[in-house]
Amino acid sequence: MSLELKPRVDALRQKVKEKGLGEVLGRVSPGEVASVGADERRVVIDVDFETYLRAGARIGEYLGVATILGSVMLGRVVEVRRRHVAHIAHIQTLYAPVEDPEGLKTPAQIVLEPLTECPMDALDKCEPTPVYTPVDPLSVVFRPSPELIAKMLGLPKEGILLGKLYAGGFELPVEVRLPERAMYQHVLVVGTTGAGKTVLLKNMALSTIDAVRNATVLALDLQGDYLLTTLPPEAPGVYQPLDEITVLMPVTRHLIDRHREDIQRIAARNLGEEYSLLDVTDEREAAELVGRALAELFVEETYPGAKVLNAETKTEDKRLVEVVAKVDAGGRVFTLRLLPWAMRFREVYPEIPRFFPFFSERVSMLFRRLLEKLAGKDLRDIDTVMKRLESEVAKDADKDSVWKDLRLHKSQVDNFVRGMNMIYETGLFDVSYAVAEPTGRRVFATFGEPDYMELGGLVVVDLRGFREAPSVASAVVYRVLSRVFEARDEELARGAAPSPTFIFIDEAHYYFPQEGAREDFNKEVVEAMINKLTRLGRVRRMGVVFATHSPADLNDLVIQLTNTKIAMRSEPKVLERVDMSEYAGELAYAQSGVAVAKSFIYRTHAVTFKTLPPQTRHRGL
Ligand SMILES: Nc1ncnc2c1ncn2[C@@H]1O[C@H](COP(=O)(O)OP(=O)(O)O)[C@@H](O)[C@H]1O
Ligand SMILES: [Mg+2]
Structure with missing residues (x-):
């Protein structure tokens, strides 16, 4: 056996070279235990001083190991140790500090966490697995080529481009993508203001249109970010600005x-x-x-x-x-x-309690009957309804009234009347362009809802006018999303594969607040909407990408129902909320655009990447 070992150990170096796996840095240290266990995997590598000076060593970078037992492993550097000879020799400072520079020529020790492995002899056809085999001392360590890194991480080759692999403080020429099927299990992006969420979402939107045939990308745009995707950025990017966009423009x-x-x-x-x-x-x-x-x-x-x-x-x-x-x-x-x-009041009134969160549960249940009793044939438009409401309210309390018929308490009547006034105030119903003329009011144009089946490409819902009115913005959003959902549902019912729809929701806490975060929001309404989009959306080929700087204000359901989490620069508390505390060190001071994606899709569970710079014009902060 001992006779065979020397050629075997010597040949490893040669094999790494022959297969072009990467530049050899050193060997697994004979002076340490190389341990590969279920919980902890740590391998210490000795890099001679000259190689260390030339090649450096960086925390977080990927290194490869060719093991004595014949595996190729990919690992990540978790620690680099440097020691002066004085430390090795246990020389204590007695009179003057040791200043001998020769003493620096000790090997560097790199601590590596092995992640995945493949058999060396079947590397080409291999699907990488977690690490099952041991690492012997004297195994050869090398700096892997980008191709090998991509292969060993099992990164998906197709899907929506998130950015480039980021390791050791550098971007590598390796694309990080999220497969289409992961999009249907929904994504949540968190990160502080300026971390790069909006740039990521916009780039993902462009990539989605590029990568998924017949995709509709519906972007809720509170700030006008997506409206700029038709304009070029400062520096040309990978994607071209869009030649065409559709804008849903609420006309109040x-x-x-x-x-x-x-x-x-x-x-x-x-x-x-x-x-x-x-x-x-x-x-x-x-x-x-x-x-x-x-x-x-x-x-x-x-x-x-x-x-x-x-x-x-x-x-x-x-x-x-x-x-x-x-x-x-x-x-x-x-x-x-x-x-x-x-919206046309006559068409949407039965559904109003499902997208205006103002009404109590009891009033929501009776809403349709209330209106039909109240306005009956006069249910043509919101103005006649409001007139009827006014006269009903003006009636004596003990006279026969709609309220009495439906056995509503005073507080319930108040809730209904207040809600109707708020709805009227939004100005979203029965809108027309009319001008007063001597002969009367002349209507030039009226407004309604589009055919939601016909939407395609990038569709921006322009919500700039509702920046100070979250409940109105949400009402528009809930109505649009419900109708888009129904369009996909119809396709499904017909037995066709629904056309893929991706919904991008920046500042998601604005529309889907956490229970109790805003008192004018009714929890049932919010949660029913999230459930519809995420749980029921999945089979209807609807994928939602949520983003927020404040996950504490975001409804719990969004956090539960998004299977891919992407964290950008964040405080520890934020990471804790999305169960990514272990990346606090990496992300506390990360550059804009640096992100960790945690998903069942990735073999290593998480991948660090850097987003592409803005691919279209960006508003900045
Ligand atoms: N990958 C990147 N490369 C270079 N700059 C970036 C990158 N991502 C974001 N930035 C810069 O960071 C700034 C903030 O990005 P933005 O997406 O608006 O942040 P957020 O939406 O998280 O507040 C932008 O002005 C942009 O120029
Ligand atoms: Mg933003």
């Missing part, structure tokens, strides 16, 4: 009131000098003029300096369905598909 009564004159001014300009919108007798033309004006206002506000080159407007009767505009932003031309969005 307040917005129309604010821009009533602007719309007339722009319409007049588009008509030529001597006419005004009010002179246009053709109803279709009038609606089209309003649509074009809305698109110009949107572009002016969103892309300063940009111009609408041409716009095609689609109407159904007086309803403005969409405006497709070619936009020129400083030479960059893209297509903007603007879908004005508002």
Whole structure:
């Protein structure tokens, strides 16, 4: 046996070279126990001083081991030890400190945690496993090539690009991807403000459109981040900015009131000098003029300096369905598909308690009957309903009333009336562009909801107008998400594979608050929505990516129902909430863009990566 060992040990070095596995750094230390156990795996490596000086050693980097028993392992550096000869020789400082530089020429000791292994002789076809075989002293340690690292980590080759592998403080030329199927089990991104969450989400959105056929990416946009994905970044990236985006633009009564004159001014300009919108007798033309004006206002506000080159407007009767505009932003031309969005009370009222969180449980249950008793045939629009409500409230308390019929207590009546007033105040219902004329009120255009089946590509829900109104933003979001869910549900019911839908929710605590975090939110409504999207969404090929800087304010269910967690620069408390405390050291002061992804998808359970720099224009902080 001893006769065979020497050639075997010597040959290992040669094999590493022949197979091109990487540069040899040293051997597993004969002076230490190399231990591979169920809980702890630690191997100490001696690197001679010269190699150490030349090649360095970095915490967190990946190293390879070719073992005496014939395995190739990949491990991560967890510690590097340096000692002066004085320490080895137990020389104590007696009079003057030891200053002999020669004493530095000791080997460096690197402590490695082995992660995965493959048989050396079947490396090409190998699916890496956890480490099962022992590591003998004198096994050869090398710095692996990027290809070998990718292989040994078992990183998925396809899917949504998250970034590049990051180890030892450097980015490696190895892509880290999240497979499509992991997206359907949902993702949560946490990290402090400025850590790079929004950049990651936007890049993932671009990559999703690139990687998944027929994907719809629905982005909830509170800050206007996704609206910039049509514009190039400072430095060109891997992905091109999008040539086309769809924007769901909530049109409220307040917005129309604010821009009533602007719309007339722009319409007049588009008509030529001597006419005004009010002179246009053709109803279709009038609606089209309003649509074009809305698109110009949107572009002016969103892309300063940009111009609408041409716009095609689609109407159904007086309803403005969409405006497709070619936009020129400083030479960059893209297509903007603007879908004005508002709700019709008569169509949505039975569902209102499911997306407005204002109503108590009892009132929610009776909501539909209450309205039908209250308004009956007058249930045409919210204005007539509010009038009926007003007169019912004005009645004597002991007279026959709807409240009495349904045996509502005073507090329940109050809850209903207050909720209805709040709903009315949102201005989201029965919206039209109308102008008072001597002959009466003339309606030029009305607004409704799009055909949710028809949505595709990047669809941005523009929520900039609701930054100070979380419950209104949530109502819009819940309604849109429910309708998108129903569209996929219909496809499923027809026996077709639903078309893939990915929902990107930045600042997710805004829409899905933790129980008790905001008193105007009803827990049942919030949790029913999360359940629908995540639990039921999965089979309907819906994947949700949530992000927040404040997971303490985010509903527990989101944390429970996201199987992939991505943590960026964070405080220990934040990491604890997503069960990633073990990365506190790595992430406390991490650079923007550095992240740990923890997922059942990865063989090593977690992978550290750096996101790509912004691939389209980014708002910054
Ligand atoms: N991978 C990256 N490379 C370089 N800079 C980045 C990267 N990711 C983010 N940044 C920078 O960090 C800043 C904050 O990113 P952002 O995504 O807006 O943070 P968050 O949404 O977490 O508050 C951005 O202005 C961006 O320029
Ligand atoms: Mg952000």
